[in-house]
Amino acid sequence: MNARPIGVFDSGLGGLTVVNEIKKALPYEDIIYLGDTARVPYGTRSKEVVKKFSLEDAIFLITRKVKCLVIACNTSSALGASEVRKISPVPVFDAISPTVKKVATLSLRKTGVIGTRGTIGSHAYRDAIKKLNAKSKIIELACPLLVPAIEEGETSGQLIRALIRKYLTPLKKEKIDSLILACTHYPIIKKEIKRFMGQGVALIDPAEEIAASLSLYLEEKNLLAPENPKAKRIYFVTDLTSRFIGVAEMFLGERISGSIKKVSL
Template sequence: MHKNPIGVFDSGVGGLSVLREIRKLLPEEDLLYVADSAHAPYGDKSKEFILERSATIVDFFVSQNVKAIVVACNTATGAAVKELRPKYELPMIAMEPAVKPASERSQTGIIGVLATSRTIDSNNFQILFARFADKVKILPQACPGLVEQVERGNLNGDKIRTLIAQYIQPLLAQNVDVIVLGCTHYPFLAPIIQELAGSSVTVIDSGSAIARELKSRLEKTTLLANRPYPGAVQFWSSDETGTAKRVISQLWDAEIDVSNLPERISA
């Protein structure tokens, strides 16, 4: 199975921020990426809907003979991973906001977490926050609209800057010195977030940590690819309008061929 691909999925294009870290750390691996853009964002969907979509995509990956799955979506992690893991024997790596490194870096003892409302309300997040409650004060900030902007490829301009300022100003007013990007879409907005937050604030995300965890899990199960050449990357999307193809190519910084998911999976 070490020659089999790794499946990575997100509600849309945000998981590309994780995929690029995996590609950087494990360039020899074959990667399959699914952007469920027709149903993005997951952040305003019910837990039941997210679980159903996640299970459908995982089943698709199983049909493609993947050796591991990365749930590159904080919202899907919170809503679905606990239910999905017992049903599959494959390694399943899920997102966790970088609260631990943030708590270690903070000098003020106050950190902000930008995420979707669904992610913030999830049991996973509540447990994570409670785990570090005695070390730092954590200020979760829901960010409606940011995912939609990234899904359209709007990474700059007055509208996105106004939205970001609206979300980070309350955090800065409470003396945060570390901001955690708790949604995989947000790293594509990191330059603006950093600019508006100022040089005294550290902005961090979980992408590189997830890539390292994936490598560790593959090593432990002797599933690392050992080929002496780069692996392939294949992209699928549930969006049939062409927007996902354009935005994936934009974010991946290359003209990408994006296949439509089979209708039974896209619906």
């Protein structure tokens, strides 16, 4: 069991920011990643469709005998995690649970949550935080153009700044003290978000919280992989173009071309 890989799925390539954090926390673990690039993005779609796609992604990884499943995509975590848990024979880690637990440990007055329409419309973050602390003030905001802009490489400069100003001005006015980056793409523009929101606002990245909780779980359950400096990472996608490889490398921060394979679900 210990030698089995960790399975990570995402609507597309943004989930590679989660793989990055898992690699940092758990360098010896094999990882199998699935990005549903033929049907990305999930963030604009209905709950029903996101559930269906998430289940198909999960089944692909389960049949590859992973020791646990990570839902990197916040939209899938918000709309599909409970369905995935129903069918999964292995533990399922989503983006929301560990992030919300982290938020509960901080004594926060007012927390902002930004994400896709799907994530924000589900109120999954708000509801989970309220369960742990009913008095929390949560302000949720969908930022639908950030994902396509980041995928087009607009990670600094005028355009991304205009979008950040457009979306985040209401949150700045509300004087939030922390902001959950509830979409895998947003860590890529962390610097620009920080620049706009100011040093006083703590940015919370679910990717880091997923990696920390996964790490703790594997340790507690004695499921860590044996030390292995040649840990394998295999990347599957449902569609592959040369541009996708470039985007993947932006998210992963390293070359990927040899280890990325196209599959049909």
